[in-house]
Amino acid sequence: MSGAFRIADKGRLTPAKTVRFTFDGKTYTALEGDTLASALLAHGVHLVGRSYKYHRPRGFLTAGSEEPNALFDIARDSARRQPNVRGPVQEVFDGMKAGSQNRWPSLSFDVGAINDIVSPMLIAGFYYKTFMWPFSAWHKLYEPAIRKAAGLGVAPTEEDPDSYASRYVHCDMLVVGAGLAGLTAALSAARTGRQVIICDEKPEPGGALQYESGTTVDGKPGYDWAVAAAAELAAMDNVRYLPRTTAFGYYNHNFLGLCERLTDHLPNAKADGPRERLWQVRAEKVVLATGAIERPxxxxxxxxxxxxxxxxxxxxxxxxxxxxxxxxxxxxxxxxxxxxxxxxxxxxxxxxxxxxxxxxxxxxxxxxxxxxxxxxxxxxxxxxxxxxxxxxxxxxxxxxxxxxxxxxxxxxxAGWTPSVHLFSQSRGKLAFDAENERFLPSVYAQNAVSVGACNGTDAVADLVSEAVAAGGGFAEIAATTEHAWTGGMLGESDDAEPYAKAFIDYQHDVCAKDIRQAVHEGMASIEHIKRFTTNGMASDQGKLSNMHGLAIAAEMLDRPIPQVGLTTFRQPFTPVTFGTLINHSRNELFDPARKTPINAWAEAQGAPFEDVGNWKRAWYFPRAGETKHDAVNRECQTVRAAAGVFDASTLGKIEVVGPDAEAFMNLMYSNAWSTLKPGKCRYGLMLREDGYIYDDGVVGRLAQDRFHVTTTTGGAPRVLNLMEDYLQTEFPHLKVWLTSTTEQWAVIAVQGPKAREIIAPFVEGVDISNEAFPHMSLAECTVCGVPSRLFRVSFTGELGYEINVPADYGLKVWEAVFERAETFGACAYGTETMHVLRAEKGYIVVGQDTDGTVTPYDVGMGWAVSKKKPDFVGMRGLKRPDLVAEGRKQLVGLMVKNNPRLVLEEGAHVVADPNAAKPVPMLGHVTSAYWSEALQSGIAMAVVKNGHKLKDQTLYVPMPDRTIAVEVVDTVFYDPEGARING
Known part of the structure; x- marks a missing residue:
């Protein structure tokens, strides 16, 4: 038997299909398709939990996801366990282990119920008043007990063995809710050929049709029609029907998050594959058919x-x-x-x-x-x-x-509350329907429409016509019903006894008198009342309690309900597991290492790697018996004398395309782009609105309407995000498209006096002679027969080329180029050598030589700030008094006096007088410091107060064991004339 309260010939489950499960260790039987709630109720089990604060006995209140009381611990085994699962949502499966929560030692006898007896002491806001001085001094006594008592379920301690999935999808229409309104709208749209997604949190379609007995649609009983309609939709190629799928969040630009439960209803033997799937949906139009929630x-x-x-x-x-x-x-x-x-x-x-x-x-x-x-x-x-x-x-x-x-x-x-949560999440504005005492959708912020009960449509005939119009107006569906819903509200009676409790928020034990007390204590805004009483702050987010609390507050304040306000409906609509949100981002994929196409080659050469953002970059290439210092010195010498080959694939790359691309670049960068011709490159400097340096990189112009933008390795995501932000909010009139291409291009940098000879045999389609292809040139050509973008740029101060080829060809092109390079005495070099070479030339690294408070003028790059452009991001920031005042820290070079072989420590302070009274005034700090094999000396860059006026002066770097005298010099230590770069 599946329960003494199971009625023969009622319901839609198959009596022959039974499953077994346990609740608090006792075994029960159920029918396949039962929820945990229906299965326990079939056996007459009503007591299933205890409330949060008073530990009062609680049972099932609802049959849906708004359930505040019946929260269970559901387990398949010791590792597969989830707390706070709502009983009316969880489907029973064979072997399921369900446990009650928030009780000790047992559900029927809970020591925590003492709270109910002393409840007059635990009134609303007691925690704000009790845990203040002098009682706050006792926190070591009560805090551990409070922390232990807090919460309902117990979090699992073992690693989650389940897997989770994620999908991105676009559609013409997303319909949320597979009741009569949602199915009608979906059919109407789907029959016109539109791409439709329809989702519903329940396993079966129908919504309210599942329990209504008087509704008929097209001459069929309502639920039978719903099943047939869902089957028709599921069979269409242009429709994706997702049962057991909750739309939990409605975000900007018609972007919604859906959580699909894939195996939570299956027994262990069949529960293979992902447990849940996160759908991230971008819809042209959203139809909200989310129904209404009954009020207790x-x-x-x-x-x-x-x-x-x-x-x-x-x-x-x-x-x-x-x-x-x-x-x-x-x-x-x-x-x-x-x-x-x-x-x-x-x-x-x-x-x-x-x-x-x-x-x-x-x-x-x-x-x-x-x-x-x-x-x-x-x-x-x-x-x-x-x-x-x-x-x-x-x-x-x-x-x-x-x-x-x-x-x-x-x-x-007590009536029905339209489910307007998703509508409110979309930033839609609600209007109060005073006649029926409910809030309804009013002003839409996005391309959406609410249909059915969530829009206050009570009569079923009106509901159908509304849904047909929402879907496109092509469905011919006739529905009749025995009744139409009417409005209703509180129905509250006065407490019969002084300490009797009339609950409005069941999970947080908030009573009607708690709302009254909050008003008595001066709370006039519903947001303040919510936080003072915790009404609506439980996991059900006030789906049953918000309107009751609002009505009581309005009555106490003698104001209309709209004047009291409405609390904010936030994501998620119902709780979502961490597994769903994280999906694949676990273990190795939590913060995945990014590797270039040349990474495997570098590993084979024995190169150690350093992390730059998420990228793994070859640090240096040691030969037998070499230390890091030896290897870097050799690589530096080789690049200066012959050539070096460097993997620059990690540079951020963004394609800026469109008829307004030039105008966009002029706005985003401090320097001008109107004078840059196709086939040429320019160093680009990006500022924040406050005028400080944000990122930099070389930008190549491929055509009048196309730019190839490079960024720092770690800066690509934030630069693209900033560009997108401005494009969508400040410059929406510009016709520009932005595409991240960082992973699409492998970049092979060949630097050194023999660079041209090395690459010449591989390049076809462009003359790379110095006259035809000078420094800062760009051409689309082929390299090793592969389509390429060839840049003549340098981050070493030497003659240099950067070969951009599709990532799939990166390793083969690298191997061909390197094989020839070796015959010229060249070597591969890593990031440490790259830093030494760039420091010798005074090239800055954003984030190392800048700290978020440095302007172009501070680093001697005022030439990169256009004086002719009418506007660009950061222009007004640069004019702020503090940014043009005396005493700013400025980038300078430092050379150690008396001991040129000494290398300063990065981060070391720079002072004018090490013997000054403490605290010694600090002028700045060292940003970059290296040994230069070319100069046979240590070199450093530092930001120093008024540094540009201190050239040739002596400053000091105090260290724990000594004080080092340094001379302030120019930031360009090697080849200041720049002759080598134009070779």
Whole structure:
């Protein structure tokens, strides 16, 4: 048997398909397709957890993802365990181990329930008042206990063995919700040939059609129509139907995050492959068909196990074939509760009484209740319930002496709240529907439309026509229903006893009187009330409690609800596992090392590597018996005397293309680009808005509308991000497209006096003579028969070329070039040699010789700032008084006096007088320091206060064991005339 409360011939599950699972160590049976909630309810199990603060017994409240109470620890084995899983969402699978949470030593006897007894001391805001001086001095006593008690579930300690997947996809239309509205909109769009994605968090389609008994669509029962519609959509090539998939976040530019649960419902033997998949969707249009969430009634002791929403009881009955009790009471302020009561009564379940807080129900409901033998009390309220671990009775008041009814379940409904969470995440603006006391979508910020109940559309016929229009207007669907929803709100009664609790936020134990207390203590904004009481701050994010808290606050403040405000709906809509968000980014892929096409060759040569950003770069190439110092000296000498071959593939590369590319470059860089002709290069300097250096690199102009931009190795992502940011926010009128091409090009730099001779036989399609192809030239040609972009540029001060070839050909071209280079006495060199060579020429490294507070003028590069351009990023920043004032730190060269073989330490302070009174005033610090084999001397660069005016003067570098005298010199130490670069 799958449970004593399973009703024969009810529900849509197959009785022959059974599974076994455990809850708190006890074994139960269920039907395949059951949720953990429906399976336990089938066995009469209502007590499933304890509340966060008071540790009160709690049971199932809903049948959906808005569930605040029934949170379980779900395990397949010791490693595959997840806390805080919502029971109405988790499907039962064979062998599942479910455990209750937040209790000790057992669920039925929880020591933490003492909090409920002392609850008058734990009022709203008690933590703000209690944990202040002088009690704050006792934090060593109470803090460990509080930390231990905090939270609900227990985080797993073992590494997660499951895998997760991720997909990016574009579509014409994304439909969120596979109820009547969503399916209708999807069909309407799909039949026109549009690319459609439709997702729903439930395993089956239908939404409210799963539990409604009176809706028919195209002459079929509503749920049967939904199944057929979903099957039609799934069979279409232009449609992707995603059940068990939650749209958890709606971001800018119609970008949404979806979480698909792939194997959480499967037994271990079948749960192969990724557990969950993250879908990152960019849609031209978004249709939100997210439905509405039923509101519970607020009354004293409304949180006992066995008290749940009417729609939940109806869903468990009509979809799962489970009665939530044998003697059921109904308390409502809305007509939809009657439908649940009638369905239960027709199924043979005793409905003790319907208590309606309104003067009278909707048309015809009283007559139908009478025909079914259900007692109806209009204008009455439930003022309390009894029952320690499950509701046993309800007390009803209405015009006379209160009366008690024996019950084992109580279903409630105070109306419906449109699910506007995703709409609000999209930055849409809500408007208050005063007649029905609800917020509805009003002003859209993106290309989206809300249809159905989430848009306040109650009548099903209107819902269908609205959805058809949203999808394109081509579907012909007719729907009828026995009733239409009406509005409703709080239905709250006064507390019957001084310490009785009428809960609005079930998970955080926030009561109606907590909201009142917050107002009494001066809270007038709903955001302040939320934080003072923690209402809506639980994992359900106030899906059931926000409107109740808002209504109570508005009543206390004597203001209309819109004037009190509305709390912010944030991502995610429901909790998302870390595994889904991280997906492949684990272990080696968490922060993956990036390797160039030449990396394997460098490894084979025995090169050690250094990390530059995420890139692995060959540091130097030692020969037998060589130290690092020996190898770098040899490489430096070889490059200056003959040539060196260097892997520069890690340079950031961005393609800037479009009719306004030149205008865009003029705005993004401090120097001018209008005078740069195609086939030529220019050093580019990028500033921040405050005028400080942000990045630099050589830029080649391939055509009037195309630039090949290089950036520093570690700067490519942030430079592209900055460009995109400005293009989309400040310069949206410019027709420009940006493409990252860093990985697409392998770059082989050949530097040295013999560089031209080395590459000449491989280059076809361009004359690389000094006259035809001078320094800072660019040509598209072939190298080794491979399409190439050849730059004549240098970061060493020597004659140099950078060969850009498609990455797939990088290693072969490198091997061919290097084989010839060796015959000229050349060598491969690494990043350490590159730094020495560039320092000898005074070339800066952004991030090493700059620190985010350096301007072009500070490093002697005022020539890179255009005086003719009307505007560029950073232009106004450069004019700030502080940036043109005396006393700024400026880049200079340093040479050690008296001991040229000494190399300064990078980061060492520079002072004018080491004997000055402490604290000694610091003028600056050393940014780069190396041994120069060419100069047979140590060299250094430093940023020093007023450095440009201190040339030829002596400064000092104090060290722990000595003070070093240094002379301030120019930053160009080698070949100051620049003759070698033009060779």
């Amino acid at each position: 009634m607020v009354f004293p002791d409304n949180d006992r196990p066995g008290i749940m929403l009417a729609s939940a009881a109806r869903s468990y009955l009509n979809h799962y074939g489970v009665a939530v009790g044998s003697k059921i009471g109904v308390y409502c302020a809305h007509d939809s509760a009657y439908e649940a009561a009638f369905d239960l009564a027709r199924a043979g379940v005793k409905v003790v009484a319907i208590i309606d807080s309104r003067p009278e129900p909707g048309p015809g409901l009283a007559e139908e209740a009478k025909a079914l033998g259900i007692t109806l009390h209009s204008g009455h309220t439930v003022i309390g319930t009894k029952g320690r671990l499950r509701v046993k009775s309800m007390r009803v008041k209405g015009g006379g002496k209160p009366r008690d009814y024996d019950i084992d379940a109580l279903i409630t409904s």
